[in-house]
Amino acid sequence: MTDAYPISDLTKLKRHPERGSYDRSVVHAILDEALVCHLAYVFTDPRGTEQVIAMPTVFAREGETLYVHGARANRSLDVLAKGAPFSVTVTLIDGLVLARSAFHHSMNYRSVVITGRAREVEDREAKVSAMARLVDRLSPDRNASLRPMHEWEIDVTRLIAIDIEHASAKVRSGPPLDAPDDVTHPSWAGVVPLRLVASAPIADEHVREANVPPIAPQLSAGAR
């Protein structure tokens, strides 16, 4: 396996290609930081009209496979399981880029677009393992501390594996890029960094001991 994904028409970076990357390590790092992806797909409504939608969902990565899950009747999973075209987008927002002209305003961000093959995971052991991975993304090693899964819970959960075929990342970082003539304009210009912060966990009413779980390492801890 090479270090870069092959390029497809969908993942090819046309605008600002200098911000792009097809490197697996760059794509993986963005995937592993994000808590949510958007599944884009087409479905046919009851009138027979094609509709296109992007649905947010949690996911977990294992090597070159992403796992998504949901209820048996979940439309997104149904579309994926049937082999219909889809793609996956992950977007992290890193900052507001405030320039001296409206034109050069921007956002700092890291995003990934992926296409691949979706397959339903039916093997129970593989299913339980992926479901544990989805939980452990929210809090490291959490699954081991939980009430073991019931058989019926495994049955009613549909699990889809997406084997990544093509992927590209796009990253904007750093200060605004004002035109040389504009830098003497008196507006403040620069970057306002943004990050997703976890604040103090709120125990539910049944918790007896204050053994607060660890939080996913990519989340900045705010006031605890």
Add this chain to the structure above:
Amino acid sequence: MTDAYPISDLTKLKRHPERGSYDRSVVHAILDEALVCHLAYVFTDPRGTEQVIAMPTVFAREGETLYVHGARANRSLDVLAKGAPFSVTVTLIDGLVLARSAFHHSMNYRSVVITGRAREVEDREAKVSAMARLVDRLSPDRNASLRPMHEWEIDVTRLIAIDIEHASAKVRSGPPLDAPDDVTHPSWAGVVPLRLVASAPIADEHVREANVPPIAPQLSAGAR
């Protein structure tokens, strides 16, 4: 105009309808907090194959219209301007929901899915006004302090208005919903609140005065 959006096949909430809303005020509040939306659309690649993708982009709302913008050659805007099917998704992440069983783990979130009619804005005054609105979303009243727009900047920027026709919101909030039999299990359970936080602005190398601009009010201020 009623207070609720009409329901379509695309925006109808099927899973957990109790979490859903078609109220304009609920949808507007989510739109106005989000910095980025995902445009989902279909395009035909050079081989003639249909591809589906969700592209992140900044946007601004004015009444029942969303504005998105980009370069003339931007594929997403081109697809929208041509009247192809599309939808808009906005997702805000509010917290990790840690239950005592893997099955009841969840996220707290607020999301919106919208369909509507896209039209290109050609009128210069309307275009300048929408471009100013896009900038002012990042920092209140910012556009007034900027170097005025050049004519060529207005020319090379493509601006698309999306008139909302159907929209629905979905919101999960509050503690985990463990089964009654599970609440004595010793795992910690509760919510880890998440929020997007702005940290201290970083001036670029040309800034002479520390007149830091105001930040969009929906962003929590971290250490400044």
